[in-house]
Amino acid sequence: MKPTTGEKLFYGMNYIVLLLLGLSCLLPLVHILALSMSDAHSILSGKVSLLPVGFTMESFQSLFQGTRMMDSFKNSVVITVVGTALAMIVTVLTAYPLARKYFIGRRFFLLAFLFTMMFGGGTIPSYLVMKSLGIINTYWALWLPALVNTYNLLILRTFFVGLPEEVEDAARIDGCGEWRLLGSIVLPLSLPVLATLTLFNAVGFWNSFLSVLIYINDTHLYNLTVLVQNMIQSQSVLQEVVASQMMQADDTAQITPEGIKAAGIITLMAPMVIVYPFVQKYFVQGALLGSVKG
């Protein structure tokens, strides 16, 4: 069938609207990238839009030399890697029994866990629990409360329930115990969903912000998110950097707070944006798994 004029108009508009939306997501990031690589004079005179003007990596240099950027980058990596590993192990071990029909108390536990999605004690009671456990100011206060995300647990359980029973029955007849069944049959069949959940967990830990503000007091333990936030909000951190650079350099006009802020944002964003294209298919899959929850 030939498209009518109205339809042509609709399709044309549709492409334009979507193109603009897509660009609106891309261009601000490109602009920040350009700012982070431009010299102070160009930034201050407003010449920088989408390409660096007066290309220089000075902002990054002074950022990494003048602040705890490198340390907090390492902290972020530790928080993310250990936290994700712990969370994945516990989530798998919790989801597997809940997917077995003969697990005693299955329904009760499922409902009890579901309830926590709708009601909770809140920030203050959780803080007091952490305090009484004595894990304030350690990364355990970031890892332990995030061990199981109920939503992720349900996604994984639904996936386990959907695996073909015949394979498992056959393995059982061969004398396979629950641990081996999980390790050598169920997990290898679940790699895509495991990849998705690993990604969700890793993003969560990398971006952790409020929990660091609440539970970590020692500035040496801050992650990148909190450090960059401090930089953006408080001018003092920036002025310190700029001042320390001015002292040693003779050409004073190379860096500005704007450029350093932009460099901070880019550093915080870089791992996400670099990994993003490779993992995109997994998270689309994951978001869809959530829709068939049971």
Next chain:
Amino acid sequence: MAVRSSLTDSAPRTGKRLKAGTVKLIKQNIPLMIMFLPGLLFYVIFKYAPMGGIIIAFKDFNLRDGVFGSPWVGMDNFVQLFNQAQSLQIIRNSFIISILSLVVGFPMPILLAILLNEVRKMAFKRVVQTLVYLPHFLSWVIVGGIVLSLFALESGTVNRWLEGVLSEPYPFMYEKVSWLIIYLGSGIWKEMGFAAIIYLAALAGIDPHLYEAGSIDGANKWQQIRHITIPGIGTTIILLLILSVGKVMDVGFDQIYNLQNAVVSDIANVISLYIYQIGILRGQYSLTAAMGIFENLVGLVLVLSANYFARKFNQGLW
């Protein structure tokens, strides 16, 4: 070891065989229980113990006497909350901001999904999808930083562009209305794409024959969207609406913390900020725990009632 069949066989028969079945069942459950233990402990310690900690909202909590030793004060904390002009303003702000986020933000992913669904060029669709999903993965610190660098008074990019148009820079982040628009806009910008994924999946499930029949009957594009597409994803829309209604008091901390400033605090001061600033930083645990309970109870009641209404139309979540 054909476990499942032996269980179903033995269960309804004689007592002796039932007993043998029970022993087997328990034996079989032992490894499962071991696996389950860490997760169970997690829920007990980090989910249910804090719920028990709610009692401090009815106490005058101090760290020395602890949760159980501190003196009871009944409803005093709640009375104090609802008599303070400041806390009432905070509750009002939370309510206004999240209602607005819901009203403005909820339809956006649906719209985006419908538009994406109409795209015939697959490569174009994939590129747009890749771009609009990206902001979801950036933390609010990044988004807040970008917003500031775009809309700041002195050095903001937008004000630089407007230099020729306006006589002086416009204080985007310091005027209530423009701040609110930026707040809502950045929320939509960050989450619209990712939230559209679920609708795209629902759209893919609509039978293409319906569209064929529709266009043979002379339905134009708008009529097709109105009568085929939207009803086709109705269940998904209602399900997600119920879930988001439960969050109506809950203005996410990260977003507000990274976008607020002292000038707009009359409108930007919300429950999550209050709990952090007054509770965690200044140690007023009982008062802020009471605020937390209030927030969570309102959320629970809203989810349950939204579900109740949806059930009347056979669309309930449970």
